[in-house]
Amino acid sequence: MGEIRDISLHNAGLKQITGAQRTPYTELPDVDTSTYFAFPVFISFTQHMKNKLLVGIPTLLILLIWLLTNSVAPSGEKISANNESGRRPHDTTVPHTPHKANFCGEELPLDRVDVYEQLDREIITNTFWHTNTLLVLKRSTRFFPIIEPILKEYGVPDDIKYLCVAESNLIPTAKSPAGAVGLWQFMEGTAKEYGLKVNAEVDERMDIEKSTRAACVMLKNDYGKLGSWALVAAAYNAGSGRVKKVQQAQLQNSYYDLLWGEETGRYVYRIVAMKQVLTSPRSYGFDIDDDEAYLPYETKTITIDTSIQDIAQWAIENGTNYRTIKLLNPWLTKNKLTINGSETYDIKLLAN
Numbered sequence: 494m495g496e497i498r499d500i501s502l503h504n505a506g507l508k509q510i511t512g513a514q515r516t517p518y519t520e521l522p523d524v525d526t527s528t529y530f531a532f533p534v535f536i537s538f539t540q541h542m543k544n545k546l547l548v549g550i551p552t553l554l555i556l557l558i559w560l561l562t563n564s565v566a567p568s569g570e571k572i573s574a575n576n577e578s579g580r581r582p583h584d585t586t587v588p589h590t591p592h593k594a595n596f597c598g599e600e601l602p603l604d605r606v607d608v609y610e611q612l613d614r615e616i617i618t619n620t621f622w623h624t625n626t627l628l629v630l631k632r633s634t635r636f637f638p639i640i641e642p643i644l645k646e647y648g649v650p651d652d653i654k655y656l657c658v659a660e661s662n663l664i665p666t667a668k669s670p671a672g673a674v675g676l677w678q679f680m681e682g683t684a685k686e687y688g689l690k691v692n693a694e695v696d697e698r699m700d701i702e703k704s705t706r707a708a709c710v711m712l713k714n715d716y717g718k719l720g721s722w723a724l725v726a727a728a729y730n731a732g733s734g735r736v737k738k739v740q741q742a743q744l745q746n747s748y749y750d751l752l753w754g755e756e757t758g759r760y761v762y763r764i765v766a767m768k769q770v771l772t773s774p775r776s777y778g779f780d781i782d783d784d785e786a787y788l789p790y791e792t793k794t795i796t797i798d799t800s801i802q803d804i805a806q807w808a809i810e811n812g813t814n815y816r817t818i819k820l821l822n823p824w825l826t827k828n829k830l831t832i833n834g835s836e837t838y839d840i841k842l843l844a845n
Contacts, residue, residue, distance in 0.1 A: 588620040588777050596765050597650035597722035602749055615759065615766035620777045625662060627781070629767070630774055632663040634786040636676070640705050647709035655768040656726055657708075659760065665699050666823045674698040677708040687711055694830055695838070699823040723748035723761050731757045791844040792821060798837045801830040813842055 590613040594601050603609045619626050640654050660678040661667035668674050672681065675698035681691050687707035689697040697703045715725045715733050727748055728736045735757075745751050748761055770777050801807045805815040805828055819825060821841040830838065 586778075588616050590616050591769065594765055594769065596726070596761060596768070597652045599722055601765065605749070608749055611759070611762045612765060615762040616769060616777075619763070619766050619770050626770060627779060629658055629662050630771060630779055630781055631785065631787045633658075633771060635789050636663050636665075636701065638789055639701055640676075643702065643705045643709060647706070647713060649709045649712055650722060652722075652764075652768060653708075653712060655764045655771070656729060657705075658767045658771070659764045660729075665701055675704050676701060677704050679704060679707065683711070694827045695824055696826050697824050703824075721746075721748065726761050726764060727753070727757050730760045790821060790841075792841040793844045794839045794841055796837050796839050797830065798832060798835075800832045804828050804830060811842060817843060 590609065592603050592609070594603060594612065601608060601612065603612065636657075637654055640657060641651060644651055644653055657663065657676050660673075661676045663676065665676050666674075667676070667678065669678060673679060674681075674684075674696060677698070679687075679689065679698045681698075684691055684698050684704075684707065687710055689700075689703060689707050691698065712725055712729065715728045716722065718733055719725055719728060719736060724736055724746075731754075739751050739753065740746055743751055752758075753760075770779070774781065795811070804818060804825065808815050808818045815828070818840065821843070825840075832838070
């Protein structure tokens with residue numbers, strides 16, 4: 494109450510001064526005395542903060558400048574505005590596209606801008622398609638050891654295994670919307686033409702060894718007609734008849750001199766890009782330890798020459814289960830296997 498009384502006296506003094514100056518108003522209007530109590534406090538607080546800011550702002554600026562000039566990248570290299578690369582730690586690194594590359598021993602004409610940029614596109618795409626490329630890298634250590642000896646046996650270049658990657662991402666059960674199936678994506682008619690069985694119970698397009706052998710025969714036949722492995726790859730994608738028609742219409746023979754549709758036009762470059770990434774994965778940011786890669790299954794084989802009415806029961810009788818039988822033998826499409834005449838099938842079981 495004492496503080497309020499003092500402020501009231503102060504108001505009276507203000508009234509006297511105002512009256513003495515003979516302003517148009519003889520006295521100030523009534524005001525809330527709490528305003529005059531809070532105002533000095535506000536002024537004091539404002540002045541205090543102003544002093545703090547005057548000291549704090551320069552300090553913050555000095556700290557910010559120090560951080561910018563002494564930042565260190567994860568590799569230990571200082572980052573500054575005038576460093577050689579000009580990149581910050583969060584910048585995207587452009588993957589390296591080589592100026593020399595070959596497919597099945599045939600050099601790509603990478604001195605041509607259009608050819609170089611096509612390959613560059615596919616390398617960038619597969620480098621940053623992380624999930625897919627990582628899984629292909631992991632699967633390659635399981636399936637390449639099966640595919641490579643067969644390619645060698647048939648005299649087919651080792652690089653053709655990357656065509657298999659482009660076709661199915663090394664998924665033995667892969668199925669396309671068009672009806673192509675397996676690692677090598679055979680259509681049903683083509684599969685039967687090259688000796689693969691496709692019926693209600695069996696689809697050998699998903700048998701890794703048999704489908705690889707069929708692909709080798711087909712690829713060698715096309716090489717005999719076309720004389721270039723790049724054109725053979727194009728034929729695998731579009732058909733050898735289509736390749737011949739494009740050559741005749743455009744009066745050119747080289748894959749790289751012909752105008753293709755989107756899919757076939759990217760196909761060989763995609764294969765070469767996958768070869769580049771899979772042979773030098775660390776150069777493209779993929780670092781997989783040996784114990785993280787998928788290894789081939791250790792299996793034993795049982796030759797079947799009589800029908801199996803219930804594969805699930807047969808699996809139990811042979812110390813395994815239906816799931817494992819399907820994992821190792823995806824070509825079995827039903828829970829039974831009918832044997833006709835003298836035909837036989839080899840079913841794989843885990844060795845241990």
